[in-house]
Amino acid sequence: MSKAKPLSLYVPEPQCRPGETPDFSGFIVPKAGAVRRPDIDVAPAEIHDLAYSIIRVLNREGEAVGPWAEQLSDEEALEGLRNMMKVRAYDARLLMAQRQGKTSFYMQSLGEEAIACAFQKALKPGDMNFPTYRQQGLLITSGYPIVDMMNQVYSNARDPMAGRQLPVMYSSKKHGFFTISGNLATQFVQAVGWAMASAIKGDTKIAAGWIGDGATAESDFYAAMVFASTYHAPVVLNVVNNQWAISTFQGIARGDAPTFASRGLGFGMPSLRVDGNDYLAVYAVSKWAIDRARSGHGPTLIEHVTYRAGAHSTSDDPSAYRPKDEVTAWPLGDPVERLKAYLIKKGAWSEERHAQAKAQIESEMVQFQKEAEAIGTLHSGSGPSVREMFEDVYKETPIHLKRQRQEAGV
Amino acid sequence: MSKAKPLSLYVPEPQCRPGETPDFSGFIVPKAGAVRRPDIDVAPAEIHDLAYSIIRVLNREGEAVGPWAEQLSDEEALEGLRNMMKVRAYDARLLMAQRQGKTSFYMQSLGEEAIACAFQKALKPGDMNFPTYRQQGLLITSGYPIVDMMNQVYSNARDPMAGRQLPVMYSSKKHGFFTISGNLATQFVQAVGWAMASAIKGDTKIAAGWIGDGATAESDFYAAMVFASTYHAPVVLNVVNNQWAISTFQGIARGDAPTFASRGLGFGMPSLRVDGNDYLAVYAVSKWAIDRARSGHGPTLIEHVTYRAGAHSTSDDPSAYRPKDEVTAWPLGDPVERLKAYLIKKGAWSEERHAQAKAQIESEMVQFQKEAEAIGTLHSGSGPSVREMFEDVYKETPIHLKRQRQEAGV
Amino acid sequence: MARMTMIEALRDGLDVAMSRDENVVVYGEDVGYFGGVFRVTQGLQKKYGKQRCFDSPINESGIVGTAIGMAVYGLRPCVEIQFADYVYPAYDQIVSEAARIRYRSNGDFTVPLTIRMPSGGGIFGGQTHSQSPEAVFAHVCGLKTVMPSNPYDAKGLLIASIEDDDPVIFLEPKRLYNGPFDGHHERPVTPWKKHELGEVPEGHYSIPLGQAAVRREGADVTVLAYGTMVFVALAAAEETGIDAEVIDLRTILPLDLETIENSVKKTGRCVIVHEATRTCGFGAELMSVVQESCFYRLEAPIIRVTGWDTPYPHAHEWAYFPGPGRVGEALKKVMESA
Amino acid sequence: MARMTMIEALRDGLDVAMSRDENVVVYGEDVGYFGGVFRVTQGLQKKYGKQRCFDSPINESGIVGTAIGMAVYGLRPCVEIQFADYVYPAYDQIVSEAARIRYRSNGDFTVPLTIRMPSGGGIFGGQTHSQSPEAVFAHVCGLKTVMPSNPYDAKGLLIASIEDDDPVIFLEPKRLYNGPFDGHHERPVTPWKKHELGEVPEGHYSIPLGQAAVRREGADVTVLAYGTMVFVALAAAEETGIDAEVIDLRTILPLDLETIENSVKKTGRCVIVHEATRTCGFGAELMSVVQESCFYRLEAPIIRVTGWDTPYPHAHEWAYFPGPGRVGEALKKVMESA
Ligand SMILES: Cc1ncc(C[n+]2csc(CCOP(=O)(O)OP(=O)(O)O)c2C)c(N)n1
Numbered sequence A, B: 001m002s003k004a005k006p007l008s009l010y011v012p013e014p015q016c017r018p019g020e021t022p023d024f025s026g027f028i029v030p031k032a033g034a035v036r037r038p039d040i041d042v043a044p045a046e047i048h049d050l051a052y053s054i055i056r057v058l059n060r061e062g063e064a065v066g067p068w069a070e071q072l073s074d075e076e077a078l079e080g081l082r083n084m085m086k087v088r089a090y091d092a093r094l095l096m097a098q099r100q101g102k103t104s105f106y107m108q109s110l111g112e113e114a115i116a117c118a119f120q121k122a123l124k125p126g127d128m129n130f131p132t133y134r135q136q137g138l139l140i141t142s143g144y145p146i147v148d149m150m151n152q153v154y155s156n157a158r159d160p161m162a163g164r165q166l167p168v169m170y171s172s173k174k175h176g177f178f179t180i181s182g183n184l185a186t187q188f189v190q191a192v193g194w195a196m197a198s199a200i201k202g203d204t205k206i207a208a209g210w211i212g213d214g215a216t217a218e219s220d221f222y223a224a225m226v227f228a229s230t231y232h233a234p235v236v237l238n239v240v241n242n243q244w245a246i247s248t249f250q251g252i253a254r255g256d257a258p259t260f261a262s263r264g265l266g267f268g269m270p271s272l273r274v275d276g277n278d279y280l281a282v283y284a285v286s287k288w289a290i291d292r293a294r295s296g297h298g299p300t301l302i303e304h305v306t307y308r309a310g311a312h313s314t315s316d317d318p319s320a321y322r323p324k325d326e327v328t329a330w331p332l333g334d335p336v337e338r339l340k341a342y343l344i345k346k347g348a349w350s351e352e353r354h355a356q357a358k359a360q361i362e363s364e365m366v367q368f369q370k371e372a373e374a375i376g377t378l379h380s381g382s383g384p385s386v387r388e389m390f391e392d393v394y395k396e397t398p399i400h401l402k403r404q405r406q407e408a409g410v
Numbered sequence C, D: 001m002a003r004m005t006m007i008e009a010l011r012d013g014l015d016v017a018m019s020r021d022e023n024v025v026v027y028g029e030d031v032g033y034f035g036g037v038f039r040v041t042q043g044l045q046k047k048y049g050k051q052r053c054f055d056s057p058i059n060e061s062g063i064v065g066t067a068i069g070m071a072v073y074g075l076r077p078c079v080e081i082q083f084a085d086y087v088y089p090a091y092d093q094i095v096s097e098a099a100r101i102r103y104r105s106n107g108d109f110t111v112p113l114t115i116r117m118p119s120g121g122g123i124f125g126g127q128t129h130s131q132s133p134e135a136v137f138a139h140v141c142g143l144k145t146v147m148p149s150n151p152y153d154a155k156g157l158l159i160a161s162i163e164d165d166d167p168v169i170f171l172e173p174k175r176l177y178n179g180p181f182d183g184h185h186e187r188p189v190t191p192w193k194k195h196e197l198g199e200v201p202e203g204h205y206s207i208p209l210g211q212a213a214v215r216r217e218g219a220d221v222t223v224l225a226y227g228t229m230v231f232v233a234l235a236a237a238e239e240t241g242i243d244a245e246v247i248d249l250r251t252i253l254p255l256d257l258e259t260i261e262n263s264v265k266k267t268g269r270c271v272i273v274h275e276a277t278r279t280c281g282f283g284a285e286l287m288s289v290v291q292e293s294c295f296y297r298l299e300a301p302i303i304r305v306t307g308w309d310t311p312y313p314h315a316h317e318w319a320y321f322p323g324p325g326r327v328g329e330a331l332k333k334v335m336e337s338a
């Protein structure tokens, strides 16, 4: 090297910003059915290519094709469709409730419903999810009472979290749903530890970690992979790449790697990328990784490729940082529409039945909501006792906290 | 999956333990000269194979072969040899001084001298290393006064760190050597930030991060790669894989990945593996990565493969956890012996001149040591003023600290 | 002179610092194009370019760690942690590195770094958007810790922090971003443009770190407060009619010992207010300092009014928040004693 | 009954806990085959197998994070952080997760986890092998924090911590590992086998968390200490001839308020000793608690004797360490006052 040119800092930018035309031409979508399906005990080194492609089952014609297809009966697929519709209807109600001032805050999963709904379907009772705030689909699919979810969002007297947690931070051991943390990525490591515990005890349960594209940049994402790789933990590590982390496009977290799945390769971990808006593909890939973990072959990293169709949260307005119509340009479509089209094509479903089901689910939600609101919402009706504020800091309340409770007069 | 078998926790173990015969048969050593040499602006995706091999220049016959050879003149190679000999002699003296109670603690770099010495040679003035405690070779190669290193090890009145730091935790901005931290891996991220600053300012300086195999497990190793990858930071990220992290073999940190270099692949970063006991190879690979960074092509991860021939520190006794003769079985030999053999084979050096040089260097070290000891050692002679304890906590000493200094009566 | 919100004042402070010194760089999560979730950095990327104001990956250790490297290089980074609740992943870089590099290198390397973060509750943010972690920084020597209570101070202290040659933790009481909130959450919000401390001079000025401000002179009792609690304390004084001297610390560390000691020596009584959990909070240090230097002048036990030793709850935000009612009770109690 | 070093007592405690409950697992850096750099876990891997005692990668956040997951599963992990100075990378997992999971899940998930770590100075470990970080844990509700001062307590408290259903930070004063060090570094080391607190019963016993021990009864002044400072305080009492009541806190949180308050109400004077830096250290909380509940009984200002607000220096270890000389001066001063 002779005299070097001045350096300059490279700062990645998304394809387009507000006012520009959405452009996904750089986003390569392989044909449905094109990616091979290895055995679950395959050596990770032999499937590096799967980290750079996208496993897809549903093609544009609404057919399920290729080696990852044909895993679910029509009944099962229909149940999946209903679950996704429930999640969407639930989100819509609560989003409106927040706008009406009935709670402080809400986060929806619009456009990403297939991922949590299909994954939960592939789990067994006893398995444990370590979710983020955008996996309400896990809870709804596992049959957690929707009215209790609403009670929590309203922080009312029946709030299962006793008014302590933010609206969407659910918890249910019984439903294999670990208490959501407000802190990103911490739960990814805990999932690995939980899985290690299952192995230490000689059980057959597996854990699932969940993280967003943005949060993969957190150090705990890597801590999790280090431990999972070293101890062959029976865990499935899910990255939900919905393209955005609040206002930040996924390129800031991903850097120069072409995909998030490829992060797993340096840990000798099978790393797969799946069409996250394709219920059948998500189910098949999840099942593959879950079976692999349960049969002692260790961890798998899955990147679910999707798009955050809504705002980050009720505190966010995405029109400030991305084109409003980006969602319509998104090449992987809508998960509900795609599964619906598949079922209709197969003759197992129809536009009419769909419209009926939608109406029925929505009226159910209204019913639940009435039930919850009859108890209370954040600022009206009956709330949890103030005493609850002082409980469960420890198993037994120590003397200094008892004194404080006294001071508070409760 | 029908009924699953009980899981069990996999815990990796080294090839052999004390009392067993050292065995490196699983450690594959490619022939010197066998690995290709891409251009410095190569696309990272095209050189994944370099993360799984070992770049070597010196063959068993003491010849420099292959595309990475012929970078250094005989004079330069000789200088490298002398630097490595100095480091070794320095270490030996201070190790003994610690045993004699002249200081509290010491850490040598026996067997790893080529890495720091060759790397420093490839840097330019103004570049900055962010070293660990085992890169004294950087400092010695850059011409830092050895007597000052000793003054620090002795915490005497001339200790450049004023008695504040542990013996081996050197610092010298002037010599491109960032103050060593006792905390592993923190400095790796800082190196990336320093490199980003150089790019922000439009300068041409580059940074080098240093980390051990064990410490790659730390989260900050990954934080560094995330930032380096995203902003194309002009930094060289060095992993010194000396097979051991205190008593823990490298497999615990590495997990199921075949190499540490491969950790870089998921960040879209060129990731090279080099024979760390081959001065010429380390120089060539370092130069490649440094040139790449300086010409704006971004970061490189280098895994230097070596063996920690000594104890972890003076507080450690490796015979409790690894076979005593493992070092003799180590397939990559000794860096000093290998470079010496090369120079002798080329006719630029001889056994006699080597013996002479060794004696001269050792007597120089004795001289420096006398000089330093004339000032003081940890428990005798003159030490830094106690007032120093209260200085430099802040630029200006705030009132509460002044009061404490008064209370201490100094 | 313009009246500004605290957000505008902070933005103006960054703008002034960036325009005067090209070594000032600003980054953090969502800080670049969008301008931060509280919009403090809005417009800076456009004005100063992507190289000086940019989005970072979501990795707090990486944000602070890279900023340390930049500061060592010679820049003056001012980074944002999106909420103070999320600073803990960076705690090691702050405590083990930023705070100690000057000392351990004998002044060879220094870290002129400012770490901004919104803190405190009152916005129904629940346990992960409400914390006040000042105590875990105040315990660490080598750090300075600052918390402004109004737009004027916010700008002046932020500029001083950026110009300071040591690492500064800059806590922004987010409940004060838009107005001088006194804890009466049931009343309409007062905006800063109706408050004289919303007056923010144009251009450069700075408020020295380590100097408290007496917000209300009084003879009966000294109230030590900072951030949101300053207005709560003022409200409590008005409402109880007790002639309290309300001191706004502004800088938590180094502490303005003189102002505190002089005041307590005068009043003989002291109430300490903070929003953080009580045990081992910064109130304990304040109580100790007062006890140590004013013991013989104290006419009643010093009282702490603080957040309870529980996580910040969502539904019971106002039962948790140390409001004017609780502070008023403490004022009455400290006046009754002895 | 055998006399043991504190290392042996801790090992014995782990052994007892592991043999009684197969849910107890032990891991950390170098903890498995080698038995830890201080050899506390020596022999446990051999006895209980690799699945219950193993080496971990060097990642403190990973160690604590995985242990939280295991605890949630139903295990009782007892993990080692090699030095307390290296716990900060795990601070987020401890503060934001372990401490809050019971609360935020309304008791649905719990974290019976013990985090052991050697702390304190006196071994020429310099700034990164000498720290005492108890204050940054004591401030966090949901955590318990323990520091034994002798082999008997070490075993009993460790067993109690492992059996506790909440997360416990277990700080081991490494300078006491081999003997009851009183700060007279110039004198030969007394081994535990010459001290009655080196007597360690076989098998299972436990010392309830939250109970202090009065190490020396006295009428003149109460000394609050823990860990290494207990023996320093005892030495200072002997050497000054002041009839001090020396209280060994044993558990830092929850604090044994009763024992402390009763003693200070009796003596009317109080000296607090700890090795950590002063500002916002746990001594500030102790001083506050005593001030709050014993104000009218205090005859002199409470005094803190602590490490200085500087990093722990290498060469000046003994000028930094709060030795019996400094504690003795404080005792004299507190007796002279008023
Ligand atoms: C440790 C931490 N840092 C920052 C935040 C603030 N924060 C909340 S959500 C979010 C973006 C996360 O994006 P991503 O991981 O892609 O998930 P998504 O919201 O898209 O589902 C940020 C920065 C946080 N909650 N925790």
Ligand SMILES: Cc1ncc(C[n+]2csc(CCOP(=O)(O)OP(=O)(O)O)c2C)c(N)n1
Binding pocket: B134, B182, B183, B184, B211, B212, B213, B214, B215, B216, B242, B244, B245, B246, B308, B312, D029, D058, D082, D086, D089
């Ligand atoms: C954060 C942190 N955790 C633990 C330690 C204790 N420690 C010091 S050196 C070391 C082993 C490091 O091994 P490696 O990275 O392979 O470097 P090597 O000593 O082999 O050069 C450990 C665990 C530390 N210094 N910092």
Ligand SMILES: [Mg+2]
Binding pocket: A212, A213, A214, A240, A241, A242, A243, A244, A245, A246, A308
């Ligand atoms: Mg996202």
Ligand SMILES: [Mg+2]
Binding pocket: B212, B213, B214, B240, B241, B242, B243, B244, B245, B246, B308
């Ligand atoms: Mg090593």
